[in-house]
Amino acid sequence: MQASTPAANASHGEHLLSLYRTMARIRAFENAAEEASRGSVAAFGATSDAAALVRGPLHLSTGQEAVAAGVCANLARSDYLTSTHRGHGHTLAKGADTTAMMCELFGRAAGSNKGKGGSMHIADFGVGMLGANGVVAAGIPIAVGAAHSAKIRGSRAIVACFFGDGAINRGPFLEGLNWAKIFELPVLFVCEDNRYSATTATDAMTAGEGAAARARGIGLPAETVDGNDVLAVDAAARELVARIRAGGGPQFLHALTYRVKGHVSVDAAAYRDQGEVEQALESDPLKLAGQRLAALGIAAGRIAAADAEARAEIEAAVAAAHAARPPEPAEAYADIQDTGAGQWR
Amino acid sequence: MQASTPAANASHGEHLLSLYRTMARIRAFENAAEEASRGSVAAFGATSDAAALVRGPLHLSTGQEAVAAGVCANLARSDYLTSTHRGHGHTLAKGADTTAMMCELFGRAAGSNKGKGGSMHIADFGVGMLGANGVVAAGIPIAVGAAHSAKIRGSRAIVACFFGDGAINRGPFLEGLNWAKIFELPVLFVCEDNRYSATTATDAMTAGEGAAARARGIGLPAETVDGNDVLAVDAAARELVARIRAGGGPQFLHALTYRVKGHVSVDAAAYRDQGEVEQALESDPLKLAGQRLAALGIAAGRIAAADAEARAEIEAAVAAAHAARPPEPAEAYADIQDTGAGQWR
Amino acid sequence: MNYAQAACQALAEAMRADARVVALGEDVGTGGVFGQYRGLQQEFGAARVIDTPISEATIMGAAVGMALTGLRPVVEMRVVDFALCAIDEIVNQAAKNRYMFGGQGRVPLVARLPIGIWSGSAAQHSQSLEAWFAHIPGLVVVAPATPQDNYSLLTAAIACGDPVVYMEHKELWGMQGEVAAPSSAALGQARVARAGSDMTLVTWSRMLHTALAAAEQAAQQGLSVEVIDLRTIWPWDRELVLESAARTRRLLVAHESVQAAGFGAEIAATAAEELGIPVKRVGGARIPVGYARALEDAARISAPQLLQEIKLFANGADRRRSMA
Amino acid sequence: MNYAQAACQALAEAMRADARVVALGEDVGTGGVFGQYRGLQQEFGAARVIDTPISEATIMGAAVGMALTGLRPVVEMRVVDFALCAIDEIVNQAAKNRYMFGGQGRVPLVARLPIGIWSGSAAQHSQSLEAWFAHIPGLVVVAPATPQDNYSLLTAAIACGDPVVYMEHKELWGMQGEVAAPSSAALGQARVARAGSDMTLVTWSRMLHTALAAAEQAAQQGLSVEVIDLRTIWPWDRELVLESAARTRRLLVAHESVQAAGFGAEIAATAAEELGIPVKRVGGARIPVGYARALEDAARISAPQLLQEIKLFANGADRRRSMA
Numbered sequence A, B: 001m002q003a004s005t006p007a008a009n010a011s012h013g014e015h016l017l018s019l020y021r022t023m024a025r026i027r028a029f030e031n032a033a034e035e036a037s038r039g040s041v042a043a044f045g046a047t048s049d050a051a052a053l054v055r056g057p058l059h060l061s062t063g064q065e066a067v068a069a070g071v072c073a074n075l076a077r078s079d080y081l082t083s084t085h086r087g088h089g090h091t092l093a094k095g096a097d098t099t100a101m102m103c104e105l106f107g108r109a110a111g112s113n114k115g116k117g118g119s120m121h122i123a124d125f126g127v128g129m130l131g132a133n134g135v136v137a138a139g140i141p142i143a144v145g146a147a148h149s150a151k152i153r154g155s156r157a158i159v160a161c162f163f164g165d166g167a168i169n170r171g172p173f174l175e176g177l178n179w180a181k182i183f184e185l186p187v188l189f190v191c192e193d194n195r196y197s198a199t200t201a202t203d204a205m206t207a208g209e210g211a212a213a214r215a216r217g218i219g220l221p222a223e224t225v226d227g228n229d230v231l232a233v234d235a236a237a238r239e240l241v242a243r244i245r246a247g248g249g250p251q252f253l254h255a256l257t258y259r260v261k262g263h264v265s266v267d268a269a270a271y272r273d274q275g276e277v278e279q280a281l282e283s284d285p286l287k288l289a290g291q292r293l294a295a296l297g298i299a300a301g302r303i304a305a306a307d308a309e310a311r312a313e314i315e316a317a318v319a320a321a322h323a324a325r326p327p328e329p330a331e332a333y334a335d336i337q338d339t340g341a342g343q344w345r
Numbered sequence C, D: 001m002n003y004a005q006a007a008c009q010a011l012a013e014a015m016r017a018d019a020r021v022v023a024l025g026e027d028v029g030t031g032g033v034f035g036q037y038r039g040l041q042q043e044f045g046a047a048r049v050i051d052t053p054i055s056e057a058t059i060m061g062a063a064v065g066m067a068l069t070g071l072r073p074v075v076e077m078r079v080v081d082f083a084l085c086a087i088d089e090i091v092n093q094a095a096k097n098r099y100m101f102g103g104q105g106r107v108p109l110v111a112r113l114p115i116g117i118w119s120g121s122a123a124q125h126s127q128s129l130e131a132w133f134a135h136i137p138g139l140v141v142v143a144p145a146t147p148q149d150n151y152s153l154l155t156a157a158i159a160c161g162d163p164v165v166y167m168e169h170k171e172l173w174g175m176q177g178e179v180a181a182p183s184s185a186a187l188g189q190a191r192v193a194r195a196g197s198d199m200t201l202v203t204w205s206r207m208l209h210t211a212l213a214a215a216e217q218a219a220q221q222g223l224s225v226e227v228i229d230l231r232t233i234w235p236w237d238r239e240l241v242l243e244s245a246a247r248t249r250r251l252l253v254a255h256e257s258v259q260a261a262g263f264g265a266e267i268a269a270t271a272a273e274e275l276g277i278p279v280k281r282v283g284g285a286r287i288p289v290g291y292a293r294a295l296e297d298a299a300r301i302s303a304p305q306l307l308q309e310i311k312l313f314a315n316g317a318d319r320r321r322s323m324a
């Protein structure tokens, strides 16, 4: 997909720079969240520190930015997206405001979920991001329903449905793909394969040739892509999204990447080989994209500026989250259900 | 698989006759059960008749006998079997006593389940038949667990796991096949495809190329067979069972048949074309096997005798069930759980 | 009109009035195995009366996705027992959505999960789990006992903006009764099905009819029993129940569901806390429902049994212990 | 020894003593994310400490198949919230098997379903659903509050021949305490954790420690509270509880789970029925657990709050209505 004329190179470079910006913003967000989450949760031998600013299990998408950025670059604001417990990158790439996101992680009333969800339930319905989910694979049926709804309502919206490599072993994977295909729904399924399911290497838990083969077994066209190469993800997603918008029914993208961090921020991932991590870091998506940008003639200063802007944006978000107020206790009794709201005894 | 010498023909004929006997016994059982079930349940516009001898939903396997007979002919008594709501044929073919079965359908204390289960939960653990199941696809994980147990215990038992075409759209299908394959468990999965899921033609609800393609997508070897041809089922099962016993891991059999009756005995199946049923009856498995027996030189009298014996056996079972006593009410409080048994308020 | 037809009419009217209302589930296109969707696919088409694969988890999960994006799905689960394959979707996804996402979205779905012992169907088709859903924040729980209420309450449930677990009774489909439309029943309102002064008997679903029969017998024996049909299990009508119980000074709750940890415990405990009056429950034994009639009957409560309990309770000669 | 280590020790001893005992679930091979399986795969091998795919329905269903054919599986579900993906398997398959098949088989499995609010984890990781399982015939339900009981009761649960829903608490894993082996705790036996005479306070799981703190404060204020740790939710120790309540003449139940249709209702209703004494419940609000600390705290019950309720109840000045 390398362009050959200088003009094409330049436009290619600008496009990649915009993808790079998204990745840099995600990276900065994850780094800041990680920083604020020390002692966030009692698990993996860590003890919980009541003073942690970001509380509870925090799942970082560090190193997986190219999947979110490459796919979401092909979505409109009116399109929908469902995500997993590891959803910051998808949410940001779909257009959510990073201050509202960081406020949510800090448990502030100004958070995107008013402090009710936290990291695992990050969402911004305003940009079509229908929610991260604490239950593996649970977003799949919801995505399928949103697509079914779009079809029934005659809307042109499509749905991007992200899930991990571990999710393809849960029932909703089969049920959801089958459903999307028989009703020919506008869904792009994205298996973000970071090779781990919590502390377990997914490969040994997965029979057959994996995600794409399963999708084909259910009748869906499926592509596999280097998920650390943002241009490759972008190109594959563009093609699949075009097919969906043309009425081609559900499509499947299997993106190969790597979980650079532990399962949650307090997990040192002692169960895996450090060499494996170091090797994976060689193909860090930001690093790869940076090299490619240079090759396409984008000045080093512009890349550095993108990094700096991303960091500045996130620092401001963190400062705002620090300053923001927590929800009032009374807020705990709101937004439960209308018939019966307040009847909480 | 047609033998060519007269001697081979004769031995082939004897083998087919024994398969025929099993099928005739199932057919006679289903006919008698159907007869005793008039007004068994309020559904499909029928009203419930308190006088029905066999109560509740009764799912008949009439016309599907070749699958049960052909597969079970290749199982030992020590092998296990799990079944569906439509389980009489599998149970009988696995070696269960027809009187205990009929007593169960009549709700008698002498029933295989002491009257606690009825048709939908017919079982005979004594012959390895671990139970019919009222929940579609629920037998799959149980079968996988039994196979896993056999492997752990170093037992040579294998497991046959029957389910319908409708079950391949439920999550446990994916989860169970994946599990069986990663642990290389001794399970024969049998999709008994009768083309209907209750009142719905399954085809329109099933994406892709169907059961065998899905199994292959999960890494399992899969065969498709004419499920009304008992010799074909027997031959395919023999091959797959041999592979399993040789340590080849889970295998998959997709058997194509037809649901001759309604979904339950009170269902007139008005939602489908009568022509389709008539066409299907042309390849009734007993009829096909009868023709084949004649071609193999088995005397008509022996075939008629097999039919008569089957009918006599089932008539005796019905008579015994009529005469048997229902369970005492006190029995309702037994076999619940040991810690807490009797603590039922 | 029977109970199934009443629901069918409510759904048809809602679909005519609001294009956002859709129905989905197994066998709805052929009218539902109990006739509770009869004629709807003919009138509204397969795009709005949606036949689905046997995929309970995805039926319910897809309904959540539909509800979040502008539809008002009515979800068919045939019996509550099969909905056990969709519990994550009901409890973790539908019920918590509005709260967990800070009110960004709403999930206006109605999940039809019929309860009750279904004659001759044994343990896996005979459960009554209304107490489970009452325990889950975010869910409204409804259990209509008559054709009229199945019409009125299904109408109200479809109009509710949050997830409603709508529990018809597996043995009431054929029940005949008058249905007056338009209806006025609101979610959360119980109904005095029979006025009385000696005791308050709270019940719901099919047990209402057993209770009315027992109350009639009791009246002939000089005991005046007020029968309240709860109709909505959550939020339950505390005012009506406590007002009645404060008047009669005795509260009995009867339900078909297993007594242990059943919803009757909530009502009895509340009355004991609030009024300090004698309370008593008559609920199902904590046993799976057996197939044979004698076993199934052990899991049921008959009108004579209930009458017997009413009399013991009225006389203060129930199983209250001597050490009290 | 901490609460996680105590369970680990019980399981290791059971596995050493009986080759039929196996453990299966996600991440057990690396010791479990809370260390509750640490070292077990090293000692017993991957064939008996089985790492599984993320397939809750099949983990539980396979365990049923294992249990029916000669093994005694211990099933890891990490938190009860994920077990909502395996409810058919627990309720329709494990619990009903023995009965439905007329006693042909038994299902000796232990399903570990930790309950409780897990700090900062919000609505989908913070549920306490012991009341659900108490409502289901065929299940034993256990909720240990201390390292000693986690050792003793897990030992007893593995020895039980029928399915046990074993509910550790998500925030007790690190709790330190003495563990004396061999143990003597039997399923179904409650424990008087603190003797008292003015009121009986029944509780379980993590709330025990809140209750003991509140009782200590109450004692300093002249109020003698008997605290009972129920330990087994089903079958619950009616004798011990009713004997105590008959003596103190006041029964309070406190639990972290949602109060509405919680198991406290069963206990309160039973005491009101049997003894006619004042009863009261203090349970979680019927709200999903929110993420922010202020929201999460609204779903918790603190020792000062509980103390306040104890005092109001002791003075008869609780929310009992004037019309009573």
Ligand SMILES: Cc1ncc(C[n+]2csc(CCOP(=O)(O)OP(=O)(O)O)c2C)c(N)n1
Binding pocket: A084, A085, A086, A134, A135, A136, A163, A164, A165, A166, A167, A168, A194, A195, A196, A197, A198, A202, A259, D026, D054, D056, D078, D082, D085
């Ligand atoms: C149904 C369910 N089971 C288990 C868990 C616990 N859990 C959280 S994340 C995770 C691993 C998921 O792996 P994968 O799908 O590959 O996503 P990744 O974490 O790698 O992004 C597990 C097991 C859960 N949240 N939901």
Ligand SMILES: Cc1ncc(C[n+]2csc(CCOP(=O)(O)OP(=O)(O)O)c2C)c(N)n1
Binding pocket: B059, B084, B085, B086, B134, B135, B136, B163, B164, B165, B166, B167, B168, B194, B195, B196, B197, B198, B202, B259, C026, C054, C056, C078, C082, C085
């Ligand atoms: C989980 C679940 N959903 C729905 C049902 C209701 N039901 C009983 S049998 C059946 C059709 C099953 O079709 P198939 O698997 O093809 O088996 P068949 O009846 O054709 O033998 C349905 C939907 C059920 N028993 N369990």
Ligand SMILES: [Mg+2]
Binding pocket: A164, A165, A166, A192, A193, A194, A195, A196, A197, A198, A202, A259
């Ligand atoms: Mg992963």
Ligand SMILES: [Mg+2]
Binding pocket: B164, B165, B166, B192, B193, B194, B195, B196, B197, B198, B202
């Ligand atoms: Mg079928």
